[in-house]
Amino acid sequence: MGEPPKRSREAFQGANSNVVGRDLRQEINIHVGTASEAKKALGDTSRAPSRRAVLLGGAALAATAGTLVTVRLTATDDRKPRGPRPLSDLFAFNQRDSDSLTTSSFMKKIDAVMQTPDDKKQYWLFSGSDSIIIQVTDRERNFAELTREPQPLNKWGSLKAAPGEDSPSFEKIDAVMQYPDDDNKYCVFSGESFLRLNVADKWPHMDTRIDENPSPLSDWGSLDKTSPPFEKIDAATRALDSKNEYWVFSGSHFLRLSVGNEPNHDAKVVKKPKSLSDWGGLARYPSFASGIDAIMQMPDNPKEYVVFSGRQYLRTAWTGSTWSVK
Numbered sequence: 001m002g003e004p005p006k007r008s009r010e011a012f013q014g015a016n017s018n019v020v021g022r023d024l025r026q027e028i029n030i031h032v033g034t035a036s037e038a039k040k041a042l043g044d045t046s047r048a049p050s051r052r053a054v055l056l057g058g059a060a061l062a063a064t065a066g067t068l069v070t071v072r073l074t075a076t077d078d079r080k081p082r083g084p085r086p087l088s089d090l091f092a093f094n095q096r097d098s099d100s101l102t103t104s105s106f107m108k109k110i111d112a113v114m115q116t117p118d119d120k121k122q123y124w125l126f127s128g129s130d131s132i133i134i135q136v137t138d139r140e141r142n143f144a145e146l147t148r149e150p151q152p153l154n155k156w157g158s159l160k161a162a163p164g165e166d167s168p169s170f171e172k173i174d175a176v177m178q179y180p181d182d183d184n185k186y187c188v189f190s191g192e193s194f195l196r197l198n199v200a201d202k203w204p205h206m207d208t209r210i211d212e213n214p215s216p217l218s219d220w221g222s223l224d225k226t227s228p229p230f231e232k233i234d235a236a237t238r239a240l241d242s243k244n245e246y247w248v249f250s251g252s253h254f255l256r257l258s259v260g261n262e263p264n265h266d267a268k269v270v271k272k273p274k275s276l277s278d279w280g281g282l283a284r285y286p287s288f289a290s291g292i293d294a295i296m297q298m299p300d301n302p303k304e305y306v307v308f309s310g311r312q313y314l315r316t317a318w319t320g321s322t323w324s325v326k
Helices: 035-042 049-065
Strands: 016-019 025-032 069-076 112-115 122-127 130-136 144-152 175-178 185-190 193-199 207-209 235-238 245-250 253-259 267-275 294-297 304-309 312-318 323-325
Touching (some): 112 175, 175 235, 235 294
Antiparallel strands (some): 112 122, 175 185, 185 193, 193 207, 235 245, 304 312, 312 323
16 A cells, blocks of 8 residues: 555644643644545545544534534654653643642652552652642553642641650651551651551541651661661662562662561661662663652552652663663
């Protein structure tokens, strides 16, 4: 079959297109009156059957109804850029302009990520003194559907200082780690302290303390004795090949930690600190290689992670031999 005739944009009656930011998603409106007019404008479109089906379907509707209709196509350019994307791209396309997001700190920085205990596709995101819950979808971009509006961190009763307690309230969350043997138990890090929590299934996910008081980070995994010392935890996530091992990030370094089961969940460093540029293909992106804020392991692919740094995020996956940034 010969090459289809090339059609300029002007060949389409009333056609227009719009490229949305860096998303390279083209929204094309084509107004057609009758099926014959549509075929004349389109020519041979056998190389794009799915697009032709949509267009001619719209033309058939127009011919039947005797009125003009608008057919809108949405397609993703195969040449879309890889690497960091703005946080606004994280959220569902129909939600990211909502006041609850655009005026919140979630467009500026994600401090920590925490998977809910009873739904592996739902996560808490923490930013400053607020938290939200998102549902992860299968979309490549705009994959976070907001399911719970931002609420203040002080709604988490176990994070508030108890009467007479010397330790201050956790006013900001730096990182969260879900324990390997119990999805309802978490270790929450804030500054130089950590606190173990139990979080109930189902909304509103009531939270209670496992320990009476927060503990100093120096009591956990001997992280203060590494070189360089991990005096603050920026992010933590389960390793892709072991349920009981975790990657822990601090500044421009990461290490691998083994965490035991009940009752104490003892932690032990199994691989010493390395430069963050050696993890996840981040070496190509200086702002990420110098430090990350949060990390999320994808629910349907444990070898894929979403990494947050400042106002950006990226997706990276282990292929079996190397890291590939999506």
